[in-house]
Amino acid sequence: xxxxxxxxxxxxxxxxxxxxxxxxxxxxxxxxxxxxxxxxxxxxxxxxxxxxxxxxxxxxxxxxxxxxxxxxxxxxxxxxxxxxxxxxxxxxxxxxxxxxxxxxxxxxxxxxxxxxxxxxxxxxxxxxxxxxxxxxxxxxxxxxxxxxxxxxxxxxxxxxxxxxxxxxxxxxxxxxxxxxxxxxxxxxxxxxxxxxxxxxxxxxxxxxxxxxxxxxxxxxxxxxxxxxxxxxxxxxxxxxxxxxxxxxxxxxxxxxxxxxxxxxxxxxxxxxxxxxxxxxxxxxxxxxxxxxxxxxxxxxxxxxxxxxxxxxxxxxxxxxxxxxxxxxxxxxxxxxxxxxxxxxxxxxxxxxxxxxxxxxxxxxxxxxxxxxxxxxxxxxxxxxxxxxxxxxxxxxxxxxxxxxxxxxxxx
Amino acid sequence: xxxxxxxxxxxxxxxxxxxxxxxxxxxxxxxxxxxxxxxxxxxxxxxxxxxxxxxxxxxxxxxxxxxxxxxxxxxxxxxxxxxxxxxxxxxxxxxxxxxxxxxxxxxxxxxxxxxxxxxxxxxxxxxxxxxxxxxxxxxxxxxxxxxxxxxxxxxxxxxxxxxxxxxxxxxxxxxxxxxxxxxxxxxxxxxxxxxxxxxxxxxxxxxxxxxxxxxxxxxxxxxxxxxxxxxxxxxxxxxxxxxxxxxxxxxxxxxxxxxxxxxxxxxxxxxxxxxxxxxxxxxxxxxxxxxxxxxxxxxxxxxxxxxxxxxxxxxxxxxxxxxxxxxxxxxxxxxxxxxxxxxxxxxxxxxxxxxxxxxxxxxxxxxxxxxxxxxxxxxxxxxx
Numbered sequence: 001x002x003x004x005x006x007x008x009x010x011x012x013x014x015x016x017x018x019x020x021x022x023x024x025x026x027x028x029x030x031x032x033x034x035x036x037x038x039x040x041x042x043x044x045x046x047x048x049x050x051x052x053x054x055x056x057x058x059x060x061x062x063x064x065x066x067x068x069x070x071x072x073x074x075x076x077x078x079x080x081x082x083x084x085x086x087x088x089x090x091x092x093x094x095x096x097x098x099x100x101x102x103x104x105x106x107x108x109x110x111x112x113x114x115x116x117x118x119x120x121x122x123x124x125x126x127x128x129x130x131x132x133x134x135x136x137x138x139x140x141x142x143x144x145x146x147x148x149x150x151x152x153x154x155x156x157x158x159x160x161x162x163x164x165x166x167x168x169x170x171x172x173x174x175x176x177x178x179x180x181x182x183x184x185x186x187x188x189x190x191x192x193x194x195x196x197x198x199x200x201x202x203x204x205x206x207x208x209x210x211x212x213x214x215x216x217x218x219x220x221x222x223x224x225x226x227x228x229x230x231x232x233x234x235x236x237x238x239x240x241x242x243x244x245x246x247x248x249x250x251x252x253x254x255x256x257x258x259x260x261x262x263x264x265x266x267x268x269x270x271x272x273x274x275x276x277x278x279x280x281x282x283x284x285x286x287x288x289x290x291x292x293x294x295x296x297x298x299x300x301x302x303x304x305x306x307x308x309x310x311x312x313x314x315x316x317x318x319x320x321x322x323x324x325x326x327x328x329x330x331x332x333x334x335x336x337x338x339x340x341x342x343x344x345x346x347x348x349x350x351x352x353x354x355x356x357x358x359x360x361x362x363x364x365x366x367x368x369x370x371x372x373x374x375x376x377x378x379x380x381x382x383x384x385x386x387x388x389x390x391x392x393x394x395x396x397x398x399x400x401x402x403x404x405x406x407x408x409x410x411x
Numbered sequence: 412x413x414x415x416x417x418x419x420x421x422x423x424x425x426x427x428x429x430x431x432x433x434x435x436x437x438x439x440x441x442x443x444x445x446x447x448x449x450x451x452x453x454x455x456x457x458x459x460x461x462x463x464x465x466x467x468x469x470x471x472x473x474x475x476x477x478x479x480x481x482x483x484x485x486x487x488x489x490x491x492x493x494x495x496x497x498x499x500x501x502x503x504x505x506x507x508x509x510x511x512x513x514x515x516x517x518x519x520x521x522x523x524x525x526x527x528x529x530x531x532x533x534x535x536x537x538x539x540x541x542x543x544x545x546x547x548x549x550x551x552x553x554x555x556x557x558x559x560x561x562x563x564x565x566x567x568x569x570x571x572x573x574x575x576x577x578x579x580x581x582x583x584x585x586x587x588x589x590x591x592x593x594x595x596x597x598x599x600x601x602x603x604x605x606x607x608x609x610x611x612x613x614x615x616x617x618x619x620x621x622x623x624x625x626x627x628x629x630x631x632x633x634x635x636x637x638x639x640x641x642x643x644x645x646x647x648x649x650x651x652x653x654x655x656x657x658x659x660x661x662x663x664x665x666x667x668x669x670x671x672x673x674x675x676x677x678x679x680x681x682x683x684x685x686x687x688x689x690x691x692x693x694x695x696x697x698x699x700x701x702x703x704x705x706x707x708x709x710x711x712x713x714x715x716x717x718x719x720x721x722x723x724x725x726x727x728x729x730x731x732x733x734x735x736x737x738x739x740x741x742x743x744x745x746x747x748x749x750x751x752x753x754x755x756x757x758x759x760x761x762x763x764x765x766x767x768x769x770x771x772x773x774x775x776x777x778x779x780x781x782x783x784x785x786x787x788x789x790x791x792x793x794x795x
Binding site: 006010011014015018019022023026030049050052053054056057059060061063064066067068069070071072074075078125128129132133135136139142144145146147148149150151152153154155156158159160161162163164166168171172173174175176177180288291292293296297300345348349351352355356357368371372375376381384385388389391392395398399402403406407410 | 423426427429430433434437438439440441443444447455456457458459460461469470512593596597600601604605606608609611612613616617618621622624625626627628629630631632633634635636637638639640641642643646656657660661662664665666668669672696697698701722725726727728729732733746749750753760763764766767770771774775777778779782785786789790
């Protein structure tokens with residue numbers, strides 16, 4: 001049968017079936033099981049109303065349970081078994097095997113880089129775009145254009161950026177924008193400004209922001225000690241503080257590298273094959289997509305800021321930068337955290353971009369692609385499931401945090 | 412907001428310029444691909460897409476035709492004559508030419524290059540060339556030359572025609588396009604129906620365990636679907652669905668439900684309580700309230716989720732690869748086909764760019780037409 005026809009029939013059957021189920025089950029409940037007449041009418045109505053929610057919920061609960069909840073446990077079980085041995089229980093052997101693979105550590109390391117860079121850059125660009133577009137007349141049009149990549153598939157974006165990164169031999173015209181720009185640099189003052197000074201400033205500001213965020217997290221510990229009372233989340237705060245310290249150290253130490261690095265001027269580069277840096281070029285794709293999302297949400301949050309606070313700051317003589325960083329940003333901190341975590345989840349699941357652009361070659365492997373490799377190329381379900389569980393473990397803190405917040409809101 | 416205290420911001424122009432730069436940076440890559448998809452293969456490899464708006468100078472290497480077959484004797488000399496453009500394709504006005512890769516613009520059209528020992532080579536502005544020398548010189552391989560020609564900007568829709576009608580199953584996107592459509596539409600509609608009822612129950616019906624269920628939905632929102640691949644594939648094979656449309660519809664329904672329920676519930680909770688209570692007092696059943704009051708009022712939320720789910724299923728690669736595409740490759744979707752093209756046709760940008768744009772075009776249209784609902788859905792889903 002023609003798949004399109006099959007699709008139409010499925011829509012009819014699916015939608016019709018659902019409606020029939022909801023309508024029919026309600027009818028059966030009201031007319032047959034607990035009829036709202038006769039001697040027990042009142043009691044029956046109450047009983048029917050107790051059962052009804054479950055009729056409404058049943059298809060959703062069934063689908064959620066089967067397609068999301070059950071697989072979590074089944075994957076956990078699979079990660080402890082060996083497919084070749086007929087599904088025998090092998091304890092942590094799969095995990096051991098995975099840990100022994102350099103590719104896994106490469107994927108984990110890259111994922112950590114992605115986790116730091118992509119949410120940070122997307123949120124920062126989104127905040128910048130939101131703040132700037134809110135002040136100008138054609139802001140709505142600008143927003144819509146920055147938001148547009150949201151509609152583009154990761155694969156499509158991969159093709160778009162492969163063209164940007166395309167390299168041609170040195171004696172031919174370059175068709176990739178990046179190489180065309182790169183060949184404009186020849187070691188003069190312009191090259192120093194753009195390739196050394198600008199990255200140095202970016203590194204410094206990154207270090208400053210990280211240090212600031214780390215300080216925000218650590219400060220309550222110091223303060224609560226002064227007041228003589230411990231506050232919650234101390235391990236989390238310490239962890240964030242330590243991570244921030246490490247990142248500051250990392251960015252400061254690479255400052256020296258920026259100034260001493262010997263750039264191969266005049267040579268077109270095959271960007272995606274340069275280890276370590278190629279991961280960043282892949283991250284650019286996701287940042288490009290996610291910035292629009294961050295911008296839309298942060299822009300709504302910025303507009304929700306009470307005008308009085310800004311007015312008061314202006315009257316007190318604050319400059320636009322002070323208003324932005326000291327008045328506006330603290331007030332939308334909650335939204336920034338939501339945006340950050342949402343993008344973090346996207347990053348953890350990133351698969352298509354790496355799969356389409358490098359397929360994990362040249363040290364660009366990430367966990368999701370590693371898992372796909374294991375499951376469907378090597379057909380090793382044990383190790384594949386084990387790496388899926390690693391992804392799940394990385395998501396879990398956000399899951400717990402979201403559920404905690406949702407419950408708090410409902411009360 | 413800047414004018415509140417009565418002072419016009421001096422940063423106005425700086426803001427405008429920054430936004431222009433930012434927008435340009437964001438639009439440039441996509442625009443490049445769009446422009447490339449309207450250029451021929453030769454044009455794409457000849458110059459960057461940004462140069463295509465202007466007359467382009469293209470330098471190409473070619474060889475004179477095979478001397479052993481085409482040479483003619485004129486007096487003592489042997490001559491090979493021909494036209495570059497007729498033999499190698501292309502066209503335009505030749506600006507300069509050369510015989511060595513180190514000096515591709517050594518000669519003007521009409522100049523005669525002396526290749527030593529009486530061997531000469533000449534090229535005209537319209538592409539005619541003549542290569543002459545003694546018998547030994549005019550033999551072996553044809554003389555190499557580098558020609559820089561100026562061609563006017565030229566765009567063509569040929570790529571799109573090719574890719575939709577190509578006989579090669581690997582290049583033809585028409586089938587993949589309809590396959591994608593076939594996956595997308597049921598996978599968008601079915602979860603909406605299922606989720607709407609559940610969201611209503613979670614928003615407006617009182618029963619024990621409601622809070623826990625909502626918490627579960629919030630938790631399931633972030634469960635990576637990677638975990639579901641193997642268990643569900645085993646399940647599908649086990650119950651006889653195997654790989655195919657039914658499987659991918661079910662999978663998309665399952666994976667889309669948490670967001671659907673979450674978005675719709677958040678929206679429905681905000682509907683005015685009075686309307687629903689009045690209807691109850693008037694004797695409406697829950698089923699009637701849902702279909703007659705809640706559903707029509709929730710249209711914006713339904714639209715937001717429909718857009719999300721549509722974009723997600725249209726753009727999806729992983730779920731289709733696992734649950735749909737079997738060894739025969741008959742059910743391939745566009746994202747998968749593009750990935751395959753990236754592997755087999757890595758340098759054929761006219762095919763890649765066009766294929767990518769065929770797949771991008773539909774979501775972009777939906778995006779620009781329904782942006783309002785998309786933004787609203789995002790805000791409902793994230794900002795509290």
